[in-house]
Amino acid sequence: MLLLPAIDLKDGQCVRLKQGRMEDTTVFSDSPVDTATRWVEAGAKRLHLVDLNGAFDGVPVNNSAVEAIAKKFPDxxxxxxxxxxxxxxxxxxxxxxxxxxxxxxxxxxxxxFVKDLCKQFPGHIIVGIDAKNGMVATDGWDKVSTVSAIDLAKQFEEAGVVAIVYTDISRDGMMTGVNVEATKELAESINIPVIASGGVTNMDDIIALCNVEASGITGTILGRSIYEGTIDLAKAHEFVDTFAERMA
Structure with a gap:
């Protein structure tokens, strides 16, 4: 189980939103690079970055912060x-x-467009599916479509997508627990690895996800939980490593 610390960028700062609402923002740091360093030192093997302004504006806004983090940790x-x-x-x-x-x-x-990108940039494209009650949300979660998460994911099964990041937006940033059932249902419905997101609150959520890892859930994104300390990232890494050894 890959643990991915989230660094959500808004106006050059590291923040967390509740249910994707830009007006409900908590600022955790003015330095994205320092934040990234903190999670790398805690054992992060991959970082999950989100340009929140970009999600709403439709063009990159915080790309300078992204580039600075990539430059700091080139490997x-x-x-x-x-x-x-x-x-x-x-x-x-x-x-x-x-x-x-x-x-x-x-x-x-x-x-x-995604299928074309997978051909142009093989091994580099992930699809993010954000859903509310199983239906896909778009435009920074501002709109809920009539497309189900599972139906959308199935369209990319043969495209070469590296993974699906699945976020239950009703739980994102709310510290109410990850939606294991919906994530597991999606993972079992497709042949693409799934990364769980939204609502991960404590070690119970990580344990629950590890227990259904065989369904195709290969990682989880950690946001508010690691910023507020309900999950110790270093200890969480120790747990998932031990769990993997035990299951091997």
């Missing part, structure tokens, strides 16, 4: 989402040292 895999709507943006992020680009809104609006 660390980084995935970035938020405002990636064209191949030029993907190329720019890869050139800056980012490993994976997450396509969200554009994946709903134009699935063929």
């Amino acid at each position: 660390l895999p980084i995935q970035i989402g938020g405002g990636i709507r064209d191949a030029k943006t993907v190329q720019a992020y890869l050139d800056a040292g980012v490993t994976y680009c997450i396509i969200g809104t554009k994946a709903v609006e134009d699935p063929e």
